[in-house]
Amino acid sequence: MRLFKIRGGVHPEDRKTLSANRPIEDLGLPPLLHIPLQQHIGALATPAVRRGQKVAKGQLLANSQGMISAPVHAPTSGRIVGIGSYPAHHASGLNVRTVSLQADGEDRWSEDIQGTDDPFSLSPEEIAARVAAAGIVGMGGATFPSAVKLNLRKRYRLHTLVINGAECEPYLTCDDRLMREQPEAVLDGARIMARALGVSEILIGIEDNKPEAQAVMEQAAKVIGSVRVAHLPTRYPMGSEKHLVQTVTGRETPARGLTADIGVVVHNPSTALAVHEALRYGRPLVSRVMTVSGGAIRKPGNLRVPLGTPIQHVIDHCGGFTTEPARLVSGGPMMGQPLPSTRIPTVKGANGLLALTEAETSCRETMPCIRCASCVQACPCGLLPVEMVAHARAGDLEGVVKLGLMDCIGCGSCSYVCPSHIPLVQYFNYAKGEMAARGRAKQKQTETRRLIEQRTARMEAIKKAKREAMARRKKEAAEKKSEQTTAEQRAERIVEEAAA
Ligand code: SF4
Ligand code: SF4
Numbered sequence: 001m002r003l004f005k006i007r008g009g010v011h012p013e014d015r016k017t018l019s020a021n022r023p024i025e026d027l028g029l030p031p032l033l034h035i036p037l038q039q040h041i042g043a044l045a046t047p048a049v050r051r052g053q054k055v056a057k058g059q060l061l062a063n064s065q066g067m068i069s070a071p072v073h074a075p076t077s078g079r080i081v082g083i084g085s086y087p088a089h090h091a092s093g094l095n096v097r098t099v100s101l102q103a104d105g106e107d108r109w110s111e112d113i114q115g116t117d118d119p120f121s122l123s124p125e126e127i128a129a130r131v132a133a134a135g136i137v138g139m140g141g142a143t144f145p146s147a148v149k150l151n152l153r154k155r156y157r158l159h160t161l162v163i164n165g166a167e168c169e170p171y172l173t174c175d176d177r178l179m180r181e182q183p184e185a186v187l188d189g190a191r192i193m194a195r196a197l198g199v200s201e202i203l204i205g206i207e208d209n210k211p212e213a214q215a216v217m218e219q220a221a222k223v224i225g226s227v228r229v230a231h232l233p234t235r236y237p238m239g240s241e242k243h244l245v246q247t248v249t250g251r252e253t254p255a256r257g258l259t260a261d262i263g264v265v266v267h268n269p270s271t272a273l274a275v276h277e278a279l280r281y282g283r284p285l286v287s288r289v290m291t292v293s294g295g296a297i298r299k300p301g302n303l304r305v306p307l308g309t310p311i312q313h314v315i316d317h318c319g320g321f322t323t324e325p326a327r328l329v330s331g332g333p334m335m336g337q338p339l340p341s342t343r344i345p346t347v348k349g350a351n352g353l354l355a356l357t358e359a360e361t362s363c364r365e366t367m368p369c370i371r372c373a374s375c376v377q378a379c380p381c382g383l384l385p386v387e388m389v390a391h392a393r394a395g396d397l398e399g400v401v402k403l404g405l406m407d408c409i410g411c412g413s414c415s416y417v418c419p420s421h422i423p424l425v426q427y428f429n430y431a432k433g434e435m436a437a438r439g440r441a442k443q444k445q446t447e448t449r450r451l452i453e454q455r456t457a458r459m460e461a462i463k464k465a466k467r468e469a470m471a472r473r474k475k476e477a478a479e480k481k482s483e484q485t486t487a488e489q490r491a492e493r494i495v496e497e498a499a500a
Pocket of ligand 2: 368369370371372373374375376385386417418419420421422
């Protein structure tokens with residue numbers, strides 16, 4: 001299959017052998033699970049259970065809210081012991097609304113759960129509705145509700161579904177293992193999604209550092225004519241949606257546009273597996289496979305983890321730490337986010353849990369820029385990180401935006417190659433956060449102004465209505481008085497005439 005070259009990229013040491021050759025293991029149930037109601041991009045789900053209630057595995061715990069949201073289901077059977085705030089799976093460590101569930105150890109599925117023998121007989125709308133009801137979100141880390149993407153056929157002329165099996169982040173091997181161990185299920189999920197999208201072509205992109213996955217997926221795809229496996233060159237960030245699509249189709253996604261603009265939708269192998277489970281067996285998304293790795297983990301591997309499991313339970317299962325980790329990361333080391341504690345629960349988008357040693361974190365002293373342009377060569381988006389960081393350091397955020405901040409995918413390739421160890425991507429992430437905060441503040445100002453204008457208009461209308469009512473009452477009183485006077489005058493006249 002013909003592939004197209006993309007610019008930039010780097011070759012970080014991949015360290016995948018730490019976990020790649022161990023089969024996926026089921027993690028035992030923790031006694032207590034904390035299931036956040038925000039495990040997706042979009043509105044927080046609202047609780048559908050009460051404290052003390054008994055629930056079965058797969059039972060709805062919280063309903064989605066609005067167009068961009070996802071419901072949340074019970075990862076096992078047990079009793080609800082709390083609905084409140086709990087630390088989020090996020091670098092901030094801030095609390096998020098969470099349902100706490102005490103497992104009863106039976107792991108009993110809800111009796112309401114029902115799949116279908118022939119998902120291909122369902123309409124695209126019905127498939128998307130079932131995917132939405134199962135709470136499936138992008139499991140490569142993006143956590144965008146998958147049903148929203150499946151419904152893109154309504155607004156775009158789509159022709160291809162790309163399954164993103166690049167898994168280009170170092171250490172991560174959960175998609176690799178899934179494709180090697182359950183290729184038919186991943187393919188089935190991909191074909192169901194292709195039906196929902198109304199596309200005839202499915203491409204599965206897998207990097208060359210996963211030859212076993214390439215081979216088994218190719219073998220499984222042989223029986224299905226419309227599926228092809230693309231052998232991608234191993235280069236970070238090949239798993240970036242836009243770069244993957246460019247590599248396999250030769251077409252560039254417009255700046256700040258979607259891959260759907262060029263007719264392509266991208267999903268992850270774990271998402272495809274979740275769609276297969278939801279459509280064939282009616283099972284909502286209640287667990288996921290994640291890589292647990294890093295130099296500080298005693299037994300790295302890939303585990304199927306019930307969502308809401310505290311990460312300490314996962315670490316204990318892997319034999320604990322060999323040494324105190326310098327950094328705990330959710331996701332990969334390039335784009336993942338640091339985790340503040342081991343109390344926090346696992347979530348739908350967490351594809352990796354890394355406990356990195358001092359040597360693995362490469363926290364080296366920052367030196368002055370030597371204008372070597374290595375960052376410019378490494379940037380897959382054709383940006384000028386060296387210029388952008390100069391503006392960011394001077395606090396000139398508009399200047400960074402003008403240089404293309406919003407096109408930066410935060411891949412960290414620039415930071416990785418910088419010989420002066422300048423944390424370029426941190427500057428860009430900070431600048432994006434600042435811009436987003438300014439945007440929110442501006443939106444709030446506009447909203448406040450709109451509310452004030454609405455209130456002023458409402459008060460004016462009330463005053464006007466009062467004035468009009470008063471004038472009406474005055475007029476009515478005057479008319480009544482005049483009628484009374486006329487009647488009295490008439491009566492007087494009649495009396496006078498009678499007397500005469
Ligand atoms: S983090 Fe942004 S600026 Fe740096 S290489 Fe990636 S896309 Fe380019
Ligand atoms: S790689 Fe680092 S030192 Fe080289 S130009 Fe970029 S910021 Fe400067």
